[in-house]
Structure formats: structure tokens, C-alpha cells
Amino acid sequence: MRRPFIASIALAVVLAAASSASAGATAGTDDRARPDNWVTAWAASPVVGVFIPFNPGCPAGTGLTDQTVRNVAFVSAGGDRVRIRLTNTFGQRSMRVGHATVAVQAANADVVAGTLRSLTFGGRREVTLAAGGHALSDPVQLSVAALSTLLVSVYVPGPTGPVTMHPFTAQGNFIATGDAAASPTGSGFTDLPCWLLIDGIEVRAPARVSGTVIALGDSITDTSATTGNANRRWPDDLARRLNARPGRTLSVGNAGLGGNRVLEPRPDGDFWGVPALARLERDVFSQTGVQSVILLEGVNDIGFDAGAAELIAGYQQIIAQTHARGLQIFGATLTPFGGSFVDTPQRRATWSAVNEWIRTSRQFDGVFDFAAATAMPADPFTLLPAYDSGDHLHPNDAGCQAMADAVNLRQLLP
Template identity: 55%
Template sequence: MLRRTAIRTLLGTLAVVPAVLAPIAVAAPANAAPRPHWVAAWEASSTQASTDAADCPAYTGLTDQTVRNVLTAATGGDRVRIRLTNVFGTTPLHVGRASVALRGTGADTVPGTLRGVTFHGRRSVTVPAGARMLSDPVRLSVPALHQLAVSVYLPDATGPATQHPRGLQDSYLAAGDRTSAGATGYDTSIDCSLFLDAVDVTAAHQVAGTVVTLGDSITDGTASTRNTDSRWPNGLARRLDARHGRTLSVANAGISGNEILEDRIPVRYGPSALHRLDRDVFEVAGVRDVIVLEGINDIGAASATAEQLIAGDEQLIARAHAHGVRIIGATLTPFGGSNGRYGGDYGTAFGERQRQVLNDWIRTSGAFDAVIDFDRATADPSDPSRLLPAYDSGDHLHPGDAGYQAMANAIDLSLLR
């Protein structure tokens, strides 16, 4: 009951942002060339480090080391900029050098593609505690769906790092400044991204903007195969890239363990969706749409009711509309059978009732601008409270690779503007 009371208090104190007046559009000449525009090619929603993981030294931080963050660009472009993050740092972050390149194999880069990155014309920069820093653009031809290597050299002790944990993608560490090097020296692989939360590109004119996928571990791809980009947002990016004509890039704002209503403990689960909406959605380059798939951890870990989650979703909807962003609701996937591993109200009779009531509201209320029915796309027809066995990773909460692909395939691309 304490958790539910806390949720009601939080919702009562969150103010709805008033709608803003739309700017007056001025028509461009008919023969004018499309202006280059920035879209997000990749995003990693940041969390605070509370402990070191076996494959991520985020809590200890780095000293005189280079991290080579490996990522997949959802769309291509001919200019690139990166965004460093010290959002959860408690002291200024001194960055000695940074670079970006097309990734080769392992920690290596494609010859001839490595570019030094500057910040207001300077190679080194200090990012204040609690802040982020956008780089100057660099010319680099990035093919859609190609991997990039973004290297950041930290000459001084950083303290606990701003991170994205459990990245399901090998990144690398090296001693000293190896931002201009190939694979030599990168002798440690890690499963997190450090001090980097976005890469943007100037996209082709048919890429109209970015769709952000806001969610928890099911959006973050937990239980998918590492180093294969098998998360459902990756599947969506592949489908959008193959679409002829107007399309969108995809930015994944999933955080494992995340909730809509509460800043969950431990802190690696990230601020609640309500608290991180501005940073992780509205500040994304070119954002036009957001798909929301959240609430299963509110039910399972915090025993939240459908009524509380509906109130939280209404806040998300109002704030998205105030920013001129379309918001698409996704029904929660089945979690029957997950209680033995995860406890709480994961898969309990109470939890299933809340999931069903919330899903019915998402489908029928008309509150969202559109709806994606991930529940029906992944449920076992013989027992809709459970994932279809072919889609179940084995923990009865997270889909496996086939389940995530089924989710990507279930999205009607015409819903995305």
C-alpha cells in the first residue's frame, strides 16, 4: 500500500504542460532543394551507476582510458554529431579526445573513416555535472544500419559514469588515448555504453524525422541475442529503412527495469518515464512520433493498479501533444508464469487483471493517437495470459529473438508519419 500511495502522490504533483501555439509555416519556393536536417541515428537512455557489473565498470569509472562505444545507426547520412553525457555525474567530466568512425570487426574501424570530433572547435572539452554536450558536425558518409565506433578518451578519474547498462552489444576499453587507433590496445570488452547517449546524422530528405520507442527491458531487448540487433526497435528500423518514399529513423529509449510512475531502486533502472520524458523523447533530434510500451514493471514490482497507470499514460499523452509529438500506445505483452523468477505481482492474478484492464483502455479509449497491439501479436492463443512458446525467451516475461521480430512485424508502418 505504501508504494501505491506514493504513486498517487507523484501523479498528483505532476503538472500537465499547457499546449503551445504552433508556429506559422512559410512555404518554400517550389524549386528549392530540401534543406539538410538532423535526425537521431541512435540513442541510449542514461542511468546512474550504483555498482560495477562484471562486464561494465560504470561505478568505478575510468582513468586514463578510452571507451570505444559500438552502436548501430538506424538511418544513414553524410554528416555526424555525437552527444556526450554527464547527466548523473557529480563532478565535471574532462574529455581529452573523441572520434567517430565506421566500425570494422571487433574493436577495429574501417580504414579511412576515422574522424576526430571537436566541441566548439576544440578537441578537448569539460562537460559540467548534470549536463550533456553536443559535438560539432563532422563529414562522414554513414550507411543506414551500419555500425559506428565512437571513442572517448578520459584522461582523469571520472568517478561513477553516466551509462546505459546491459547494452547487448560489445563495446571496448583501452588504456591511454586510443581515439585515433585501430583495434590495438582495446583488450577489454564491456556490455554497456559510457558517457555517450546520442548520435545524430543529417539524413536524406525522405527520412522525415525520428520515432522514439519509450519503454523498459522489453524495448531494451533483454533476453535477445547479444551483438545481433534483435530488439524490436531494431526490427522496426530495418522495416522503415526498406520502405519506399517517406520514412523515419528510430531511437531506442528503453531502459531495463524502468517504470512509468516511479524512479525505481536500484538506480540503474533509471528515472521514471514521466521524469525522463523531456530528455529521452522531446530532446531527440527530429522527433515526430513516440511509441510507449511501459507499465509491466509498475504492475509487477510496485503493484500499481490499471487506474494509476492510465493516469500516468494521460500525463505522457498531454505532454507529448504539448510538444507537437504524436504518441502511440502499445499494449503490454503477456507475463503469465513469470512470478517464480521475478516475484512481486509479475504474473499473479492481481497483476494479470491490471494488465488486461490497462490494455483494454489502450485499445478502446482513443486517448492515444494510434495503437499497436503487441499483446495479441505475442500471446499464446490457447492461454492469452502467456507468451506464445515460440516467442518466449524462457523467463515468461521477455520475448526471445523470434518474439521481438513478431513485435516489429506487428507495427502498421502507416501509423508512423
């Protein structure tokens, strides 16, 4: 673990800086955007577009023809300008985007009057996404409040072939026939259970937002078992805590993927995504403004009987690569799974060994003990009933809040 040098003079400097930052926030100077202060306000890790039997309403596997997707995204930070990242990461051929817009959500697929903006790419309304590539829109002037929701609409003439997606969202999205990107209402849109065609929203943030923390994980970070359309994932709760604090803060990007593993691809479906070790560059290091990472992943590896030593070796590689980029990385202990379908004596032993290493190895820049925050006091292997979604594996809304509350903001913002 990297240790900050602490001395009386250093402490005095920190306190003075904190006082100055607080005064600046009160005076309003900290609320002004800096020209170069772009951060990731929302992110969704992409996966290959395939048909998912238990998520049949998502057309990613068959693709789109003459359709508009209206994605709904809860942003962790606000600002005065916005730019959108379109994705064709897993596309097998180039794809033309005919029209794209961004707006503030009123409700469902309806737009707040006066907020709809057409996007351009190098000054042009249309853009072609290369197979395996993405496109970043030109900045558009739009006042966005932290913890608000944006609608990002993308029209594709098609046929596109399979479309890069994020399959499990806990968020209702929308789709319509034809070019409905500029529609101010939800008329003609129907429900869509996945995010399509986008994987990032960036804002030019106020000066007090000094960067982005990326939450790297699996379904417990992604969406699973939280209330739909309520933004109750633990990274959302962390964003609320960060936004509420005075002075310097961070935006939050969610790099969680349901079913994802650290070490190996899942053998039971490509829609679980490539393993964490194979998506660091795209989902973490390339995120605009990234300063730090919180790693909470490994339960699915344990569920496929990975051993503690190999999982720890995977963590060490993630730590090494993150530090090589000059970023901080914080380890979160794996939450309990006693009584779930994952639970066996051998897997409990692996879980215990892995969490003990996270707590004591001193290889992370800090540790957030999510396991202790969510477990029954007398049974560390089992989720507290008040935090159990019902499957004894995934924390519910209250459990996610407990996890977010276990993040030491003073460590996260040294």
C-alpha cells in the first residue's frame, strides 16, 4: 500500500487547502467549469451483441434497421457541456449513424422542453463507426445537473448486423421506428431492456470535480437486484455521497458487468463480457478523467471454482497495470454468499482466503470492507437479512447503500 507522508506541516497545508476549497465552493468559484475539465459522468461496459434467452426484448443479436434507440442514463456529475461516446466495439462491420441527440429526461422517453441538442461529429450530423471502433461527438452546450438523467438517442439506417450492447441495466430504455432522435416526446417509442450503441457520457465539469473513480466489478456493481429505474446501484449511492460533500470531489463511472469474471471468459454466454483482465484498457484506463479504481470482482471466479492463489494473482496484475498508469486502486472485499447457489465449503474457504489477502496484503492503496459492511455480525459468510435481495448473493438497495457508505471518502480523495 502506498503511504502518504504525514507530518504537522503537511497536515497544516492540507487543512489550509481544505479551508480554501470550502470557501471557494461557498463563493461559487468552485462551481465554474474549467475549459479542460472533462470527466466521465456515465459509463456502461460493452459486450458483444447476441440473443439472450432470458432477456429476449433486446434486439442486439439481430441488429437494427431504420430504428432509433433512446438510452436513459443517470449521470454522476454535471457540467455546462456534454459529449457522447458511440460504440461499435464488438461490431463485425462498419455502421452508419444517421442522427444522434442528447437531452435532459422529463419522464420516461419525454424530453425537458428546450434541452434537446443534435450531436455532430467533426461538424457533421452523420458518422460511420468502424468495426471494433467508436466515435466521440463534438461537445454540445447543455446545462446538466449532477445526479440527473439524460436521454441519448441514436438513429441508425441499418441494417447494422449485431449491435454492441450492455445487457442488464435495471433501467428502462426505448426504441422507435424511423428517425425519432429529435422527437421531444416518447410517442412511438416502446420499451427496450438494454443499452445499445453508447458506452460513455462525458461532461465539462465544475472545477471541484477533479476526476473520475471507476467501479470495476460484476453484477453486484452493475445492476443486479436493485430497484429498476431508481438508480440504487452502489456506484450511484457513492456518486450521491461524493456530490453532497463540500469542496473537491469525483465523478463515478460504472464498469460493472453482470456475470463477469476476473480471469476467464464465461463458458455459458458471450454476453457476460470478456474477463476483467482483458477489458482494463477499454473500460478503465481509457475513461476520461480517471484517477482511481475500486475493484470488487471475483465471486463469479469462485463460483467456477477458481482457487485463491490464481484469483490473487489476477488482482496483482490489475494492481500492477493500474499503478503503471499512475492511478490509485482500492480493493473492496467480496460480499458474502452463504446460502446462495454459489455456496460450498470449498468456495467459502477460497472467499475467506481472498478477503484476508485483500485486507492484509497492503498491495492496494486502500481497502473498503464491503464484506464486513453487509454480513450478519455473527456469521461473516451470510448477508444481513435486511441487505439480502432474496438470493443470498446480491445485496438489495439497502445493501448497496451500506457498501457505498463503507467507502472512505478521505482515502478516495487524499
